[in-house]
Amino acid sequence: MREERFYRVLRVIGLAFFTLITAFPLYTVVISSIKPLGDVQSAFHWIPSRITFEPYVQIWSTVPLAHYFINSVIVCVSATVISVIVAILAAYAVSRYRFFGRNPFRLTVLSTQMFPGILFLLPLFIIFVNIDQTFGVHLYGSRVGLIITYLTFSLPLSIWMLVGYFNSIPRELEEAAMVDGSTALGALFRVLIPVSLPGIVAVAVFAFMTAWGEVLFASVLTTNATRTLAIGLRDYASQSNVYWNQLMAAAIVVSIPVVAGFLALQRYLVQGLTAGGVKG
Amino acid sequence: MSERKSEPGATPAVGRRRRWLGPQMFPYLLLVPAIVFELLIHIVPMVFGVVISFLKLTALYIRNWSQAPFVGFENFRIGLEPRGAIGSALVHSFLITLAYTMLVVAGSWVFGVAAALLVNSEFRGRGWFRTLFLIPYTLPIYVAVIAWEFMLQQNTGSINTLLVDDLHILKNPPFWLIGGKAFWSLVMTALWRSWPFAFLLILAALQNIPQDLYEAAAVDGASKWRQFRSITLPQIRPVSAVVVLVLFLWTFNDFNTPYILFGQSPPAAADLLSLHIYINSFVDLNFGLGAAMSTLLLLFLFIVSVVYVRLLRVGSEENA
Numbered sequence: 001m002r003e004e005r006f007y008r009v010l011r012v013i014g015l016a017f018f019t020l021i022t023a024f025p026l027y028t029v030v031i032s033s034i035k036p037l038g039d040v041q042s043a044f045h046w047i048p049s050r051i052t053f054e055p056y057v058q059i060w061s062t063v064p065l066a067h068y069f070i071n072s073v074i075v076c077v078s079a080t081v082i083s084v085i086v087a088i089l090a091a092y093a094v095s096r097y098r099f100f101g102r103n104p105f106r107l108t109v110l111s112t113q114m115f116p117g118i119l120f121l122l123p124l125f126i127i128f129v130n131i132d133q134t135f136g137v138h139l140y141g142s143r144v145g146l147i148i149t150y151l152t153f154s155l156p157l158s159i160w161m162l163v164g165y166f167n168s169i170p171r172e173l174e175e176a177a178m179v180d181g182s183t184a185l186g187a188l189f190r191v192l193i194p195v196s197l198p199g200i201v202a203v204a205v206f207a208f209m210t211a212w213g214e215v216l217f218a219s220v221l222t223t224n225a226t227r228t229l230a231i232g233l234r235d236y237a238s239q240s241n242v243y244w245n246q247l248m249a250a251a252i253v254v255s256i257p258v259v260a261g262f263l264a265l266q267r268y269l270v271q272g273l274t275a276g277g278v279k280g
Numbered sequence: 281m282s283e284r285k286s287e288p289g290a291t292p293a294v295g296r297r298r299r300w301l302g303p304q305m306f307p308y309l310l311l312v313p314a315i316v317f318e319l320l321i322h323i324v325p326m327v328f329g330v331v332i333s334f335l336k337l338t339a340l341y342i343r344n345w346s347q348a349p350f351v352g353f354e355n356f357r358i359g360l361e362p363r364g365a366i367g368s369a370l371v372h373s374f375l376i377t378l379a380y381t382m383l384v385v386a387g388s389w390v391f392g393v394a395a396a397l398l399v400n401s402e403f404r405g406r407g408w409f410r411t412l413f414l415i416p417y418t419l420p421i422y423v424a425v426i427a428w429e430f431m432l433q434q435n436t437g438s439i440n441t442l443l444v445d446d447l448h449i450l451k452n453p454p455f456w457l458i459g460g461k462a463f464w465s466l467v468m469t470a471l472w473r474s475w476p477f478a479f480l481l482i483l484a485a486l487q488n489i490p491q492d493l494y495e496a497a498a499v500d501g502a503s504k505w506r507q508f509r510s511i512t513l514p515q516i517r518p519v520s521a522v523v524v525l526v527l528f529l530w531t532f533n534d535f536n537t538p539y540i541l542f543g544q545s546p547p548a549a550a551d552l553l554s555l556h557i558y559i560n561s562f563v564d565l566n567f568g569l570g571a572a573m574s575t576l577l578l579l580f581l582f583i584v585s586v587v588y589v590r591l592l593r594v595g596s597e598e599n600a
Contacts, residue, residue, distance in 0.1 A: 011398055015398055018398070018413060022472075025424075028431050029430075040436060043435060043436060044440070089310040092310055093308075093311050094307075097306070099304065099307045105311065111585065112322045114585055115533075116554050117533070117554075118554045118561075118577075119326065119574045119578055120329075122571055126342065127325065130344070152325075215421065215535065215540065216539075216554075229420075251427065254423065258419070259419060266411075270484050
């Protein structure tokens with residue numbers, strides 16, 4: 001079995017290659033987060049001169065990290081909750097009914113999901129500034145304004161994934177409920193939503209992750225008071241000094257919620273992603 | 281997915297209880313919130329974006345956009361003038377972005393397929409590899425890019441330690457974030473974060489391929505390579521089409537990677553389109569020109585997506 005052996009060797013080499021390219025940056029981040037400042041300001045060494053957990057304490061005072069954390073949580077949770085609720089209703093209509101305008105709606109959702117954020121940021125920025133000027137309503141620099149702009153990507157994403165997920169669930173379940181006298185809305189809430197819970201959670205996690213990593217809108221539409229983590233981490237670099245060890249520690253701390261969430265739910269997420277228009 | 285016919289039997293209860301609205305209205309009621317949001321966050325801004333691309337909207341008029349003078353196609357002319365400074369910079373940025381996109385998408389697909397094939401076979405510990413490979417994709421984008429920014433530092437970064445001190449491939453530590461090498465830094469960073477996405481979806485597709493196809497092929501004496509070409513590749517084609525389209529759009533529209541690596545003054549070699557438009561709008565405060573560039577970008581993406589979707593029938597009802 002020379003072929004068998006050849007493929008076994010190939011697999012070991014391949015896995016080693018991918019493990020190395022994945023682990024190399026992760027190792028750099030983790031090891032640098034437990035180095036003293038002097039270490040990260042001179043040439044990089046694989047082993048710290050001494051191990052210290054001070055960076056994990058200092059990150060909270062060097063920069064108002066807790067404040068940025070709260071801002072990020074408020075904005076991302078709000079955008080996710082609004083998107084998922086609106087998307088459940090819309091996806092139910094698109095998945096279960098044929099109606100005039102259904103295809104234009106689907107195409108609008110699909111195409112807006114493809115467009116770059118800069119396309120929406122520029123006009124929304126001008127609109128926000130002018131609303132402020134004309135009506136005195138502060139959207140620019142406020143959390144509400146940021147939440148609205150986050151819907152530009154989280155809403156189409158949620159609708160698209162949920163339509164795919166609802167399509168994968170047999171409609172006979174709701175039909176049985178409706179024969180028993182339930183309304184269509186009742187069938188949605190009592191049958192379809194409970195059955196689709198894994199898919200809905202997957203969509204929510206996905207929308208949240210995308211919002212958590214968002215930089216573009218936050219870079220323009222936040223002020224010191226409403227700054228999110230994505231922009232706030234910049235503050236570890238001052239004019240003269242970059243606190244790389246603290247920056248790496250903060251990077252790990254802000255990643256934990258999304259990495260843990262994704263890995264815990266990865267089976268549902270894959271299911272949700274593949275159902276959402278990716279399924280062959 | 282088979283085509284569903286409108287079944288009147290599906291909505292009798294609604295018809296009985298909400299006669300005043302009629303059962304045909306029910307799906308529209310469900311869609312009201314989504315349509316309102318779509319209008320407010322997508323349609324109105326997009327139309328408004330096209331409108332301001334015809335205005336000389338500079339910092340002077342930002343608080344009363346309606347006062348900005350109408351200049352017709354002037355912004356488009358400036359943006360596309362190949363001999364002008366702005367036009368040639370835009371063309372350069374477009375070409376850089378295309379090269380970047382092709383390298384990252386092709387690299388992600390190849391890595392994704394290779395790693396998915398490796399993890400798909402039965403062996404102990406495959407779950408660990410799967411989880412490890414996914415981590416870069418699950419990190420917030422800015423965390424992944426900041427990690428690479430640190431690694432790519434000339435005198436304190438781990439890449440130069442690896443290449444110069446450990447492997448002795450290079451004699452002098454190069455500057456990765458300045459000059460021509462900045463482009464390759466960009467590609468490496470984006471590839472590191474993007475390929476796990478291809479891996480995730482292609483692995484899911486591989487697991488859906490019926491095993492008896494391979495068994496039948498093996499009985500017929502087909503080699504592994506032959507099985508890969510004749511069974512695996514055709515079976516993962518629909519997923520590959522979606523992966524490539526999604527990665528193309530993400531990469532082509534990428535703002536995060538260059539913005540976090542280089543800030544508001546990227547080296548020419550790393551001046552990607554989204555950042556280029558951003559700088560024209562929010563740094564140089566020429567919003568009309570930025571809007572004209574956005575409109576051109578919109579047209580380009582629209583054409584590419586339509587052609588691609590037509591060619592491969594991605595997202596069509598039969599494929600959805």
